[in-house]
Amino acid sequence: MLYSPSSILTYKQCPRKFYYQYVERLPTKKSFALVRGSIVHSVIESFFKIDIEKVSHQNYELIFRTLVFDLFKQNWLKNIDQIQELVPQQDLQDFYYSETAQMLQNWYTSFIKKLQDKIISMSFKEAFKSLTPLTETRIIADEIKVQGIIDAILKTEKGIQLLDYKTSKKEEIDEEYKLQLAIYALLYKLKFNEMPYEVGIHFLKSKEKFMPVDDSLLDFAKLEINFVQEKTQTTEIKEYNKKPSPLCKWSNGECDFYKICRPFN
Ligand code: SF4
Known part of the structure; x- marks a missing residue:
């Protein structure tokens, strides 16, 4: 079995949830958060595929803004059946549409600011290319049996920067x-034999936050990966404790396995 940051985090959140999802392989439900995350990722990934040679320095802001919001509308419509199923109330759907547009506006504003800072010392096209990351890069590290998809890998003057985009409410890098992020840094180091300079999250509701990469961060990732892999060698359900928390059930949702788990009975 190849582990992923997501499966490792699932074990840390609740071992029983890991058991249902990755040992028994029970189906999980689609959520609006997942659909929205994939729309936003797809817009940003497609944005960087623009042929910059055809964009003029004179009107790039208009072209970029139009492109971002056209891509957003196309991706929203592509997923409209799922969105309607997951969010049947039209007023809530409208709210989510505006909220997601605002997230992309935040991303666009931050990108334009970085681009303008670069244009001071280089040409517009060089500046765009220097800010174009490798997107959605899958890295498999067979030696530790872990794989991950890194949203954006950017070469900066200081070194490699790894970035993840989040549409969640959080605004800080919690544990x-x-x-x-530590697992992404470790995967990158194992694959390319180079330590990234920093890893970070672009919280699309607010802004980017970064943390430096050093040996202690990589050791932290190795320790946690080993811990989860050791604990998950068995298929005995009794070895996977339930860890009841507010993530079992909340105001308008519940854990995918709530009904079979019955954590509070
Ligand atoms: S309902 Fe709660 S205790 Fe049960 S699997 Fe889900 S998170 Fe774990």
Whole structure:
């Protein structure tokens, strides 16, 4: 079995949830958060495929803004059946549409600011290319049996920067995100034999936050990966404890396995 940041975090959140999802392989439900995440990722990935040679320095802001929001509308419509199923209330759907547009507006504003800072010392096209990351890169590290998909890998003057895009409400790199980023840094180091300079999250509701990469961060990832892999060698359900928490059930949702798990009975 190849582990992923997501499966490792699932074990840390609740071993029984890991058992249902990755040992028994029970189906999980689609959520609006997942659909929205994939729309936003797809817009950003497609944005960087623009042929920059055909864009003029004179009107690039208009072209880029139009492109971002055209891509957003296309991707939203492509997923409209799922969105309607997951969010049947039209007013809530409209709210999510505007909220997602605002996230992309935040991303666009931050990108334009970086581009303008670069244009001071290089040409517009060089500046765009220097800010174009490798997107959605899958890295498999067979030696530790872990794979992950890194949203954006950017070469900067200071070194390699790894970035993950998040549409969640959180605005800080908590322990869960720290572990996810540490695993990405470790995967990158194993694959390319180069330590990234920093890892970070672009919280699309607010802004980017970064943390430096050093040996202690990579050791933290190795320790947690080993811990989860050791604990998950068995297929005995009794070895996977339930860890009841507010993530079992909340105001408008519940864990995918809530009904079979019955954590509070
Ligand atoms: S309902 Fe709660 S305790 Fe049960 S698997 Fe889900 S998160 Fe774990």
